[in-house]
Each structure stands twice: as C-alpha cells, then as structure tokens.
Amino acid sequence: MRREGAAVLVGAALLGGVLSACTTTSATAPSLPVVSSSGHGHDDSIAPPSPMGTGEVMLTLGLAQPYQPIATNGAKDDYRCFLLDPGVTTESFITGVRFVPGNPDVVHHAIAYRVEPSQVPAAKAKDAEDSQDGWGCFGGPQLPAQGNADIGSINSAPWLAAWAPGGREIRYPEGTGVALSPGEQVVLQVHYNLRAGDGLDQTSLEFRTVAATSGMRALDTMLLPAPVELPCRSSESGPLCDRDASVKDTIARFGGESMRTIWGLQLICGGDLTNPQGGATQNCDHKVPYDATVYATAGHMHLLGKSIVIDLNPGTSAERRILDVPAYDFDQQGAKFLAEPLHVKQGDVLRVTCTHDTSLRDKLPALAGIEPRYITWGEGTTDEMCLGIVTLARD
Incomplete structure (x- = not known):
C-alpha cells in the first residue's frame, strides 16, 4: 500500500476525535466523560467500545507493566514512548481506535505512531538505552525523520490515532481505514502532566482491524x-x-x-x-x-x-x-x-x-x-x- 512523504502528511488520526457519525454504529458510539474544562481534569470512568462490525478483529496493545511518571529538570511534564508490536501478518486496515488511559489524573494526552519496519531497530535501540520501560520522547518518538527535517519532532513518524480530554472512540467512515502492514509496529507516546497528580499508569489502546480489500480507501491526516x-x-x-x-x-x-x-x-x-x-x-x-x-x-x-x-x-x-x-x-x-x-x-x-x-x-x-x-x-x-x-x- 502506498505511503505518502509530504512534509506534514501523516498516517490517519483525529486528535481526540471520532468519525463514528458516518458509520452504522454512530448512534451507539460512546463519549468519554469530562468533569470540568476549568480544572483541566476528566473522569476516570471509561465508556465501553461500540459493537464490533462485520469482519472486525480487536487488537489490544498497551504497557506491559505499570509505569511511574517522573519529571526532570524542573519540568512538570513527562513524555514517554513505548514500543508495541501489533503482530499483524497480512495487509490490514484499522477501522477504529479506542484509547483507555490507565490513570486519567496524569494522562494529558496520548498519541499512537506508526513505526515503519526500517525504523524499528532505532526504536528498539532507544528502548534498550533507557533503564525504565520505554524512553523519554518530547515532541515525538525521535526516530529517523520522515519528510520535512525542519519539523522533525512533528514528523518523525506518522500518526495512527490520538486521544486528549473530551476524545471518544474513533470509528472511521464505512469503507475507509488506516493501512497497517506486516512488520510495522506502534509507538504509544503518553504525555503525563504531574501538576494534576501522580501515581502509576498503564494506558492501553484497542485497534479494530479488518483484512485489506480492494474496496477500502486508505485515510491519512x-x-x-x-x-x-x-x-x-x-x-x-x-x-x-x-x-x-x-x-x-x-x-x-x-x-x-x-x-x-x-x-x-x-x-x-x-x-x-x-x-x-x-x-x-x-x-x-x-x-x-x-x-x-x-x-x-x-x-x-x-x-x-x-x-x-x-x-x-x-x-x-x-x-x-x-x-x-x-x-x-x-x-x-x-x-x-x-x-x-x-x-x-x-x-x-x-x-x-x-x-x-x-x-x-x-x-x-x-x-x-x-x-x-x-x-x-x-x-x-x-x-x-x-x-x-x-x-x-x-x-
């Protein structure tokens, strides 16, 4: 499947968004409860996923063990990247994404990035160099840049999906999806805001996938x-x-x-x-x-x-x-x-x-x-x- 290399064209995602309005399950797509915008906080209850569609298979990816966010150099923010392997063996499309923040008190936002096979060794090296799970990653996964090097931190890996307060389960329009190929992996970047609390986190995400067919349209963002x-x-x-x-x-x-x-x-x-x-x-x-x-x-x-x-x-x-x-x-x-x-x-x-x-x-x-x-x-x-x-x- 074709990949684009434009300066800021990346794998399809909607930041905290939902495209369920154009799917057959839009009426049941749940929203993530929000407590108060003025307090910049959100409820720790997570709505269940909407019903599975025909041919969809759910892949669940997440932190292997709880992570303790730590801020350094006087900062109150910890950016942590975790390398996850979806293990797909055939060409597939992601038709929906659901983020499950493990500790909503500290999870400011989360982004899932596509890691091309050529980038996997660099991601594994970063993971191995850090004594804790994952690695620190302000701005993005900090992998070899794709596209415009002037904004490498924004463009080092294509987005797959993202979550922020107010975000809901992402369901892509019927007949469309995000291409996912064998050998590709996922980096989950979690931004922890320690002004709002502390404690362990074990965020996860769920990909709805279907086998690639000639009738599917590949989404980008x-x-x-x-x-x-x-x-x-x-x-x-x-x-x-x-x-x-x-x-x-x-x-x-x-x-x-x-x-x-x-x-x-x-x-x-x-x-x-x-x-x-x-x-x-x-x-x-x-x-x-x-x-x-x-x-x-x-x-x-x-x-x-x-x-x-x-x-x-x-x-x-x-x-x-x-x-x-x-x-x-x-x-x-x-x-x-x-x-x-x-x-x-x-x-x-x-x-x-x-x-x-x-x-x-x-x-x-x-x-x-x-x-x-x-x-x-x-x-x-x-x-x-x-x-x-x-x-x-x-x-």
Missing part, C-alpha cells in the same frame, strides 16, 4: 502546524517574559529538539528566524499534496487557546472555512465531521489560524501560580501549540 509567539501582557513582568530566556528555558526542560521545532515552524511558515513576529494570533499556509477527499477536521491547542480556524484557499473566490472553533476548550477536542465530504486538489492551500489568550493564566486553576513567560511552541502543559488536523483520502 494532514497536520497543519503554525508558530506560537505569544508575548507577556503589558501588565506582566518577569525574566521569562524575554523571548530568548523563555526559549532557553524550554530547551533546558525538553532538549534541543524543541529549538529545532520553534525555528522550523518559522521557516516553513514564512516567518523571521531572527526576529519572529509576536502576537496573540498566528497562521500558516500548507499546500495539499495531492487530489483528495476531506472527511473531517480538528484543532489542537493547550490551555491558553481561544479560537482556531482552518480555511481552504483563503483570499480567493473559492475560499471556504472548513473548521471554525470560536471558543476553544481543551477538554472538548472532538473532530468536526464535514456535512459532505469535500474534494480538494493538489496545490490547494489550507491555512490554520490560532488565537491564544494570556489572560486565561489568571482564570484557570491548572495555571495558578505559573510565572509569566513569553510562550512559543512546546508540548508542556504550560507551553502552547497551534495545530490544525485534516483527515483525508487520496482520490
């Missing part, structure tokens, strides 16, 4: 990242309100890969590497790599996110808004399924635009007592992101 350059407010002050000091602190917490991502986003989005334009609103244009059909969209930011939109061919007579989240809520990141699948052409432009609000530092309990800082792209709970997500299939 196009990631649309944009820079985050969010200065302190005029009423705020402190050493980390200086951008250089803040970036240095980010590197100290998460390593040099974070600097590569910050610079890489300026590069691919037409920014200024030496004097980035700061502001609450940032955007970035990305070209569609091939003729395709878009099924769903989603957006991802952290706790200071205010709004996110995705526009198709902005500034032209064919302009169309395909995602509009005017009041972003971290705890409700479900995907938005298009009323009708949308055909796009190679070279069409997708623009993601995010607005963040630093005043939320004064309002959210999860950010209480956090020192004011200039915020750039980062995966820590107190850092930020601007990420559009488009699920599509090649025409």
